[in-house]
Amino acid sequence: MTEPDRAARRDGGAAHRASADRAMNGDGGTAAGRAAAAQAVAATAVDAYPRIVAALIRITGDWTLAEDSAQEALARALTRWPVEGVPANPGGWLMTVARNRVLDVLRRAEVERRKLRELAVLALTAATTEPAEEVVDDRLRLIFTCCHPALALEARVALTLRTICAVPTADIARVFLVSESTMTRRLTRAKTKIADARIPYRVPRGAALTERLPGVLAVLYLLFTQGYDADGEPAFAEEAIRLARLLVRLMPDQSEAVALLALFLLQHSRHAARRDTNGDLVPLDRQDRSRWDQVTIAEGVRLLGRLSHSGPYAWQARIAACHATAARAEETDWRRIAECYDQLIRLQPTPVVALNRAVAHGYASGPAAGLALLAEARTGGALDAYPLALAVEADLVARQGDRERAAALFREAAARTPGDAERRALLDRAGPG
Amino acid sequence: MKYMMLVCTDVEPDPDHENYPDVEAWVAQNDAAGRRLQGAQLAPASAATTVRVRNGQLLVSDGPFAEVKEMIVGFDLLECADLDEAIEVARAHPMAWAGRIEIRPFADVDQ
Numbered sequence: 001m002t003e004p005d006r007a008a009r010r011d012g013g014a015a016h017r018a019s020a021d022r023a024m025n026g027d028g029g030t031a032a033g034r035a036a037a038a039q040a041v042a043a044t045a046v047d048a049y050p051r052i053v054a055a056l057i058r059i060t061g062d063w064t065l066a067e068d069s070a071q072e073a074l075a076r077a078l079t080r081w082p083v084e085g086v087p088a089n090p091g092g093w094l095m096t097v098a099r100n101r102v103l104d105v106l107r108r109a110e111v112e113r114r115k116l117r118e119l120a121v122l123a124l125t126a127a128t129t130e131p132a133e134e135v136v137d138d139r140l141r142l143i144f145t146c147c148h149p150a151l152a153l154e155a156r157v158a159l160t161l162r163t164i165c166a167v168p169t170a171d172i173a174r175v176f177l178v179s180e181s182t183m184t185r186r187l188t189r190a191k192t193k194i195a196d197a198r199i200p201y202r203v204p205r206g207a208a209l210t211e212r213l214p215g216v217l218a219v220l221y222l223l224f225t226q227g228y229d230a231d232g233e234p235a236f237a238e239e240a241i242r243l244a245r246l247l248v249r250l251m252p253d254q255s256e257a258v259a260l261l262a263l264f265l266l267q268h269s270r271h272a273a274r275r276d277t278n279g280d281l282v283p284l285d286r287q288d289r290s291r292w293d294q295v296t297i298a299e300g301v302r303l304l305g306r307l308s309h310s311g312p313y314a315w316q317a318r319i320a321a322c323h324a325t326a327a328r329a330e331e332t333d334w335r336r337i338a339e340c341y342d343q344l345i346r347l348q349p350t351p352v353v354a355l356n357r358a359v360a361h362g363y364a365s366g367p368a369a370g371l372a373l374l375a376e377a378r379t380g381g382a383l384d385a386y387p388l389a390l391a392v393e394a395d396l397v398a399r400q401g402d403r404e405r406a407a408a409l410f411r412e413a414a415a416r417t418p419g420d421a422e423r424r425a426l427l428d429r430a431g432p433g
Numbered sequence: 434m435k436y437m438m439l440v441c442t443d444v445e446p447d448p449d450h451e452n453y454p455d456v457e458a459w460v461a462q463n464d465a466a467g468r469r470l471q472g473a474q475l476a477p478a479s480a481a482t483t484v485r486v487r488n489g490q491l492l493v494s495d496g497p498f499a500e501v502k503e504m505i506v507g508f509d510l511l512e513c514a515d516l517d518e519a520i521e522v523a524r525a526h527p528m529a530w531a532g533r534i535e536i537r538p539f540a541d542v543d544q
Contacts, residue, residue, distance in 0.1 A: 150520075196540070196541065197516045197536075198434050198514075198515045198516050199515070199516045199517075200514075200515040200516065202515075202517070204517070208517070
């Protein structure tokens with residue numbers, strides 16, 4: 001990624017990075033004017049881009065045409081706005097330019113009159129500053145289509161990043177550890193399947209919505225953790241938060257969507273304190289809590305008050321809130337956290353939840369209780385693939401006073417951990433030896 | 434849109450036999466709705482014969498073309514508005530519980 005790209009991402013998130021590059025090298029306006037215009041484009045694009053793509057996909061059914069046209073509109077804004085000034089309704093301007101490009105392409109292809117008529121109607125709705133209800137729905141439709149269970153999970157994440165967040169294919173490819181051409185093929189295959197199998201462009205209703213929403217939330221969750229992991233792409237966490245906000249705005253009655261946003265915010269509030277100056281991960285209990293973002297924490301806690309029903313994300317968010325609201329590590333309400341895990345494991349009986357439950361009870365009721373639950377969680381080799389289980393055991397054993405065995409376990413955990421930062425943190429805890 | 438529903442066995446069926454939907458009700462309902470155009474149960478894979486022609490020569494062999502644990506035991510040809518409708522039809526078939534079902538759209542030959 002180039003430096004202006006990073007700047008665009010920090011300032012406005014989803015602006016189209018290639019267009020930003022083009023604008024930097026363009027010849028319109030002064031340097032300051034160009035920078036201001038680029039910032040205006042970036043800020044507008046965050047909201048306008050998915051709106052435009054979603055509306056154009058609905059009408060044309062052509063994903064590539066919709067994306068290309070929306071990106072073309074952003075590129076044109078970057079050359080025109082520095083010279084002509086930022087228009088009064090930047091989102092409407094972008095929609096009009098994108099729609100005109102679609103019309104050009106379609107006219108050349110001589111498609112049916114019906115599509116052209118719909119576009120003419122769209123031009124009228126785009127001209128008003130308030131987005132029409134139908135246009136808002138389009139983005140939701142797009143999210144549900146990108147996250148359809150008939151697509152492979154990785155394809156869902158990649159398609160969401162590309163189509164809704166406008167993340168360049170090269171950036172997505174890097175995070176998934178594949179070449180750009182492989183990622184391009186994967187995205188093309190997903191779009192082809194949407195067309196060939198006729199995956200509908202629709203938000204499911206009633207019972208179908210209850211079935212499908214967890215899948216959408218799972219994609220967002222994966223996106224967030226992808227950005228949150230030690231070697232991940234930090235901007236993805238912000239994209240996940242932005243998408244979760246959008247979902248909550250569009251489906252305010254879906255408790256689990258609200259809980260997921262709360263969880264993201266509470267986790268993300270710590271991002272400035274998660275690494276030391278060497279870039280190594282700092283464990284929760286040693287983080288400088290003055291660097292936690294209190295505004296974000298307050299928003300997360302406020303969202304928790306809105307929940308009408310408690311699903312897995314609600315319990316996870318409550319756990320995150322217990323950590324986020326403890327002024328010092330020693331003041332953490334481990335008893336409450338342990339209770340939350342007792343609830344969570346009933347809804348989500350996974351090895352990782354069982355492991356974290358052991359940790360919580362280890363702090364709430366002492367290391368012996370933690371070790372007992374850890375042994376239970378390990379039944380049938382369920383945690384053999386998790387080096388973290390060794391680290392947890394090491395911590396519990398250390399608190400029982402057996403430093404030597406603890407150090408050996410920490411070293412074993414480190415040897416099995418792939419991430420550099422995590423490995424260094426574990427070796428650090430093993431101490432010299 | 435036409436979908437071919439390939440009905441297969443599975444090594445791990447849903448253990449709750451009591452809850453399997455009734456196949457005759459499924460057929461009647463989807464025939465009446467015009468969603469099921471055709472369908473049949475097939476004889477076991479032991480009755481299958483595979484035919485190939487290579488260099489103009491006929492090669493006939495015993496058994497299905499792929500030796501897998503899951504076997505195709507029937508098919509239904511569906512007419513559905515989109516994939517979500519086809520998924521809803523497939524989930525209500527007892528073999529979605531007792532086996533597995535592949536839904537494959539017909540290729541769009543006009544494109």
